[in-house]
Amino acid sequence: MTTYRITLANQNDETYEVDHRRPLLESLRERGVDLPYGCKYGGCITCAAKLIEGTVNQQAQVALNNRQLANGYIILCVARPTSDCTLEIGVESHDTLYRNPFLDPLAPHELKADIATPKEEAP
Numbered sequence: 846m847t848t849y850r851i852t853l854a855n856q857n858d859e860t861y862e863v864d865h866r867r868p869l870l871e872s873l874r875e876r877g878v879d880l881p882y883g884c885k886y887g888g889c890i891t892c893a894a895k896l897i898e899g900t901v902n903q904q905a906q907v908a909l910n911n912r913q914l915a916n917g918y919i920i921l922c923v924a925r926p927t928s929d930c931t932l933e934i935g936v937e938s939h940d941t942l943y944r945n946p947f948l949d950p951l952a953p954h955e956l957k958a959d960i961a962t963p964k965e966e967a968p
């Protein structure tokens with residue numbers, strides 16, 4: 846079994862060794878880390894955290910758009926670590942997660958990947 850070290854930068858740099866095969870939400874909650882969650886399948890964004898350093902596999906997530914991904918957000922209920930990682934967790938990490946779409950609309954390249962690609966025009 847491969848394990849990676851997860852450091853929580855905004856929780857006094859507490860560290861946890863976790864199994865690379867399991868979602869971070871599951872592993873961290875088992876260790877007593879209090880993390881918000883909702884759907885647990887990558888769709889609602891409640892469990893978002895900011896990845897400061899390291900890499901994860903979060904192919905199953907559908908909640909984040911390209912702007913949020915570019916800002917380093919990950920979805921803990923589906924993200925599995927592929928290296929040692931440093932995270933910021935909880936609502937304190939959500940400073941750039943949301944923005945008012947009426948004041949500051951997303952540009953086409955910031956939309957979700959599956960809707961960011963222009964579709965062919967109907968004849």
Ligand code: FES
Pocket residue numbers: 881882883884885886887888889890891892893908920921922923
């Ligand atoms: S709990 Fe809904 S996206 Fe993670």
